[in-house]
Amino acid sequence: MSWLHTATQYLIPTLCMVCEQPQAEIVCDPCRDRIAQNRRKFGPACLVCALPIKPHQSLCMQCEQTKPAFDRVTYLDLYQEPLRYPLHLLKYQKRLACASGFALLWNTFHQHTLKTCDADVLIPVPISPTKLAARGFNQAWEIAKRFDLPKSVIRIPNLMVCHAVHTAQASLNRAERAISTQDRFALKEGAASMIRDRHILIVDDVMTTGSTIHSLAATLKQSGAKRVSAWTIFRTPPWES
Secondary structure, three states, rough: OOOOOOHHHHHHEEOOOOOOOOOOOOOOOOHHHHHHHHHHHOOOEOOOOOOHHHHHHOOHHHHHHOOOOOOOOOOOOOOOOOOOHHHHEEEEEEEOHHHHHHHHHHHHHHHHHOOOOOOOEEEEEEHHHHHHHHHHHOOHHHHHHOOOOOOOOEEEOOOOOEEEOOOOHHHHHHHHHHHOOOOOOEEEEOHHHOOOOOEEEEEEEEEEEOOOHHHHHHHHHHHOOOOOEEEEEEEEEEHOO
16 A cells, blocks of 8 residues: 555645645655754754753763753754744644654654664653643654654653643743742652653753753652653753753
8 A cells, every 4th residue: 555655645745844835744855954954063062961062071061060860862953943933833833743743853863863762661741731731732742652762662641740830931041940840740649660760761842941851850760760861852052041
């Protein structure tokens, strides 16, 4: 049936989520090339939080001074165009097809990362029940469940619980984010045995100051997790955070 699938792709095209032109796939080849060009501009990055560093450094000054609870961050792109617009379509206009597009890009540009992933459990950053009810889905989970991961990685969408936060994170500065994420997350009752002595992989859509990932990782490690990594679609550069 592969010929039928191929024919259907071209007879009934979709729109590229980036340039919104009719294409066979959710991200067209020219837009993938543009994203690849963005990625080639990446310089040295901190081995923990992935922020830009100087060539002679291995860690940024912040991680050298105070190591966060998470162990490593991997990202797809900086928080910039052309991918920032499709993320807004996903989150605020409920264009779920964009989740497939972001997963496609991750599977394309992070093939080695996926193949060598040694995490035991994958979880998305949870969102509050109020936000989940309003949006109808958790965007991090919609992306994460489409990753081409080894079968050994167990994906659990609701391992963590998020308490309601009344102020949008995007409107807060670094210090305010750190305060707002304190005690924000909790492990689901009876789930401690699922993470004890295991490597947990957190998936998020945007990482800005790292407060959310740090809070989650701290909660996981306090509950017995051995290691916590994070994959995020976007990493906000320090001059925008």
